Amino acid sequence: xxxxxxxxxRLASEGNLRAIPAENGAEEVIDLSSNDYLGLASRPGLxxxxxxxxxxxxxxxxxxxxRLLAGRQEEYARLEGLLSRLYDxxxxxxxxxxxxxxxxxxxxxxxxRTLILADKLVHASIIDGITLxxxxxxxxxxxxxxxxxxxLAKGAADYEQVLVxxxxxxxxxxxxxxxxxxxxxxxxYPNVLLxxxxxxxxxxEGADGLGLCRGAGGYGEIDxxxxxxxxxxASMGAFCAVxxxxxxxxxxxxxxxxxxxxxxxMCAAWxxxxxxxxMPMEAEREHLRRLGERLQAIxxxxxxxxxITPSHIQPLVVGDPRRAVALSQxxxxxxxxxxxxxxxxxxxxxxxLRISLSAGLAEADIDRFGTALRDCLKLI
Numbered sequence: 001x002x003x004x005x006x007x008x009x010r011l012a013s014e015g016n017l018r019a020i021p022a023e024n025g026a027e028e029v030i031d032l033s034s035n036d037y038l039g040l041a042s043r044p045g046l047x048x049x050x051x052x053x054x055x056x057x058x059x060x061x062x063x064x065x066x067r068l069l070a071g072r073q074e075e076y077a078r079l080e081g082l083l084s085r086l087y088d089x090x091x092x093x094x095x096x097x098x099x100x101x102x103x104x105x106x107x108x109x110x111x112x113r114t115l116i117l118a119d120k121l122v123h124a125s126i127i128d129g130i131t132l133x134x135x136x137x138x139x140x141x142x143x144x145x146x147x148x149x150x151x152l153a154k155g156a157a158d159y160e161q162v163l164v165x166x167x168x169x170x171x172x173x174x175x176x177x178x179x180x181x182x183x184x185x186x187x188x189y190p191n192v193l194l195x196x197x198x199x200x201x202x203x204x205e206g207a208d209g210l211g212l213c214r215g216a217g218g219y220g221e222i223d224x225x226x227x228x229x230x231x232x233x234a235s236m237g238a239f240c241a242v243x244x245x246x247x248x249x250x251x252x253x254x255x256x257x258x259x260x261x262x263x264x265x266m267c268a269a270w271x272x273x274x275x276x277x278x279m280p281m282e283a284e285r286e287h288l289r290r291l292g293e294r295l296q297a298i299x300x301x302x303x304x305x306x307x308i309t310p311s312h313i314q315p316l317v318v319g320d321p322r323r324a325v326a327l328s329q330x331x332x333x334x335x336x337x338x339x340x341x342x343x344x345x346x347x348x349x350x351x352x353l354r355i356s357l358s359a360g361l362a363e364a365d366i367d368r369f370g371t372a373l374r375d376c377l378k379l380i
Contacts, residue, residue, distance in 0.1 A: 015321035016342050029332070030365055032355045033339045035231035037204040037312050038284050039360025040274060046234075050273045059269055063262035067093070068251070075268035080239070082272055086210060087225065087241035092250055093268070095260050097199045097228040098125040100238040103256030104224065105129025107249070108193065109163055112136070117151055118165040119143065121173065123197065124345070126165055135163075142170075145181045152189050162192045168212040169200040172346055172354060174292075174313030176212065183218030195224040203232025204288060204312055208279040232278065235271040237263045284359035288312050291357045291366055298370035299355075302377065315341075315352040316373070323380055324351045330376040336369050 011017040036042065063070045070076075076093055083091040094100035106129045109116055116130050116137035130137050136159075140148040148164065156162050164186070166177045179196070186192045198211035207215050209232065213225045224242050229235040240250070250257060278284075289310075296310035306317045318324050324340035331338050331353075341354045357366075 014343075015325060021339065028335050029337050030335060030361070030369070031337045032357070032369065033337050034358065035200070035356055036234060036358050036360075037200075037232040037288060037356070038209075038234070038278055038281060039358045040232070040234035040278065042360060046274075046277070050270060053273065054269060059266045061264050061266050063264055065262065066258060066260060067262040068258060070262050072265055075265040075272075076262070079268045079272045082275065083239055083241065086208070086275075087214060089241050090244050090247040091239050091241045092247050092257070093263065094238040094240070094254075094257060095263055096230065096236070097123075097197070097226070097238045098128075099256040099260060100226050100228070100240060101125035101197065102129040102132060103254035104226070104240060104250060105163070105165065105195070106132035106255070107253040108195070108224070108246070109133035109135035110161060113160040114163055115155055115159040115161075116163045116165065117148060119167065119170075119177070121170050122165055122167055123171055123199070126197065130165075142173075143175065143177060145178060145185060148182075149185055149188075152185065152192070156189050156191060160191060162189065163195060164192055165195045165197070167197045167199070169198070169205060169311065169313065171200050171313065172341060172352075173309065173315055174200075174311030175309040176311075179212050179216045179222075180218060183216065183221050186218075186221055193223045194221065195226070196222055197226045199226065199228040199238075200231060200313060202227035202229075203278050204285060209281065209285065210279075229271045229274070233271060233274050235274050236267055237271060281359075288357060288359045291359075291361060291363065294363055294366045295355065295357065295370075298366070298373070302373070312357045314355045314357075315350075316355065317350050317352045319349050319351055321351045324353060326380045327353060327376055330379060331372060334372040334376065336372055 060072060080091045080093060102125055105126055111134055114135040116135050118126060118139050120139045120142045138151055140151055168177050182194060186194045196213050201211040203209045206212050213219055213222050224240055226240050228238040292310040292312050295314055296308050299314055299316055300308050303316055308314050321342040324342060328338055328340045338353045338355055342351045
């Protein structure tokens with residue numbers, strides 16, 4: 001008996017077996033699976049401009065140590081300094097969004113003294129951080145602030161601290177959290193720590209692309225803001241914007257920060273360059289919003305039982321993993337790369353195609369995709 005091959009066989013029979021996709025070199029394929037929301041990763045000339053700016057500077061391609069041991073801190077300090085000015089509070093870099101969420105959630109939760117309340121659809125990295133924390137936790141219905149408040153009314157007084165964790169733009173549905181509503185709830189419960197993951201908003205949403213929290217009226221009451229660089233920012237890594245006490249606490253207690261080799265200094269310099277590039281790109285963000293509205297008008301009639309938000313992330317829920325795979329394959333043959341999303345990434349019965357938009361697309365691309373999608377749905 002081989003438990004590994006047995007698991008693979010079961011996944012295959014369920015239509016849930018995954019494999020690393022082969023690169024499709026055809027230039028005519030339109031990629032609707034990337035998180036390159038502003039189209040910066042594929043924009044010509046940016047690398048040449050960046051290397052022209054740094055000139056002959058010998059910026060290392062490796063840190064060779066964790067951040068606490070690294071001899072060179074210049075590029076990290078510059079990037080954190082820029083982010084701290086933009087978010088008006090201390091910031092700290094992490095190697096990825098996964099590192100940020102697993103490290104911070106597990107560190108901020110104080111074991112039995114903390115209750116964690118997380119939205120039902122938060123990212124797997126947050127769930128893993130909750131598991132590592134060993135704290136008591138519950139999950140409230142997606143974007144249901146009434147349910148969240150009932151859980152708080154029932155249990156908040158029994159704990160020294162309640163960590164409420166949400167995303168601002170959800171990675172699979174593309175809908176948004178009610179930031180102002182969450183802040184209003186926090187005001188009624190003084191032991192609540194509000195944690196907002198802006199991974200899919202950073203660069204793509206809000207004034208200057210700084211996400212939904214920064215412009216909120218209650219921004220100062222949001223305790224933890226998380227952003228990632230591997231999506232609209234076209235780089236790698238993540239950051240948190242927090243109070244000075246939380247910043248220093250994480251430096252001492254977030255294991256994913258303490259025990260990971262730091263990002264290459266060159267990567268930090270590139271990230272700063274990309275942030276400075278995307279901040280004034282309001283025209284691209286407006287174009288992205290228009291594309292989202294156009295796509296939603298196509299998808300909603302095909303999915304009458306699932307409300308779709310006009311966003312740069314939109315799902316077409318088909319409800320069966322095999323059907324999702326078949327639809328993805330047919331669309332690829334038509335020149336559109338849209339990969340299937342299945343259990344455990346999404347709940348059973350909500351298997352889907354996840355369509356990610358880029359400001360590099362034209363409205364005509366969305367229209368052609370709509371035609372191809374309607375044709376392919378008739379064949380599966």
